[in-house]
Amino acid sequence: MREGRPVRVETRHSIQNTPTGTDCSPPTAVANVSQYACQRRTTTENHNKIFTDVMEELAESSEFNESKGPCLAFRQAASVLKSLPSAVHCLKAIQGLPCLGEHTKAVMEEILTFGRSFKVEEIRCDERYQALKLFTSVFGVGPKTAEKWYRRGLRSLQEILTEPNIQLNRMQRAGFLYYSDISKAVSKAEAKAVGCIIEETVHWIAPDAILALTGGFRRGKEYGHDVDFLLTMPEMGKEEGLLLHVIDRLKDQGILLYCDYQGSTFDVSKLPSCRFEDMDCFQKCFLILRLEQGQVEGERGLQRDPGDSRGWRAVRVDLVAPPVDRYAFALLGWTGSRVGLDQIIVK
DNA sequence: AGGCCTACG
DNA sequence: CGTA
DNA sequence: GCCT
Structure with missing residues (x-):
């Protein structure tokens, strides 16, 4: 997710003393909003959805109008509001x-007063906004491609697929093929099932490999849009090639629907300085996996009507494979001191 | 007035 | 260009 | 649009 850019910390970013007691929100609501999005409190639930939904729509609209600045500003506003531990009931908060x-x-203020934003309602009615929002909801389709299709007079996904002169790339083909599954939230039970599959695959290759759930589900979320894992070997350097082996095995099992692999770009000799916090250089892959319904706890053998559904769904899965020293660092960073390693490593 | 991630495929 |  |  993307939380927007870091913001410099200021003393005014901390709550001011309000000795008069005229504030109408818990005092903790505004305290401790970090300078960095990645350091902000990541709450499991968003207590300000009525605001953040609108901010994200404004951001989206700005993006479609190629207003990069406002787009970023609205995204950052949404991110800050999402990090608050309670609902905002008045502007003072x-x-x-x-x-x-x-x-x-x-x-x-408009939302607090009327329960809705009229500007946003106008945007929602706009034909171009609706079409671009629909098109960009497809994995692999961004604002440029969406705009291109819109200018061709296309308005629905069916029209895109029917139009003979449109050539979709690999990512977009996967996006359309698994559209409804990828649009659907992934449940915790499904995330666990994916974890079991990855675990079994990884340990078949290397019994001492270390696998850990990260991302939203690691933080205890009930739903997510993908499932994230960290993968490594206890001995430094042994993680080389592991990820590609895992991908091969998933392929062999016939459950790899899409794979975008990025090799490691970590090179000590090339890096001007050691950046421990730079996670982007590790081996990683973005996958779409086929998850059998029977593998999901709570849905086992409940399939009364086999003709009713396929019996499986597609799930977005991210795997990152750092060397073990960085892995430990990353895990501690994401986990905090309250949870032990035994709780976060899938065994 | 000017910036507003970046690296990869 | 699109992804994370 | 927000911040410097």
Whole structure:
């Protein structure tokens, strides 16, 4: 997810003392909003959905209008609001928070007063916005491609698939093929089932390999849009080639529907300075896996009508394979001191 | 007034 | 260009 | 649009 860019910390970003007691939100609501999006409190539930939905629509609309600045600003505003531990009930409660300026606050006031934003409702009615939103909801389709299709007069996904002169790339073909599955949220039970499959595959290759769930489900979320794992070997360097082996095995099992592999770009001799926190250089892959319904806890053998559904669904899965020293560092960073390694390593 | 991730495929 |  |  993407949480937007870091914001410099200021003393005013911390809550001011409110000795008069006129604030109408818990005092903790505004305290401790970090300078960095990645350091902000990541709550399991979003307590300000009524605001963040609108901010994200404004961001999307800005993106479609190629207004990069406003797009970023609305995304950051949404990110800050999502990090709050409780719902905002009056504007006073967000005093001093970063990324919430004049315009954003005006929109929020409108929502507090009328329960809706009229500007956003206008945007939602716009034909171009609707089409671009629909097109970009396909995995592999961004604003440029969506705009191209819109200018050709296309309006529905069916029209895209029917149009003979459109050549979809590999990513987009997967996007259309598994559209409804990928659009659907992944449940915790499904994430666990994916974990079992990856675990079995990984340990078949290397019994001492270490696999850990990360991302939203690691933080205890009930639903997510993909499932993330960290994978490594206890002995430094042994993780080389492991990820490609895993991908081969998934292929052999016939459950690999899509695979985008990125080799490691970590090179000590090339790096000007050691950046421990740079996770982007590790081996990783973005997959779409076929998950059998029978593998999911709670859905075992409940299939009364086999003709009713396929008996499986597609799930987006990310695997990252750092060397073990970085792995430990990354896990501790994501996990915090309260959870032990035994709780986060899938065994 | 000017910036607003980046690296990879 | 699109992804994370 | 928000911040510097």
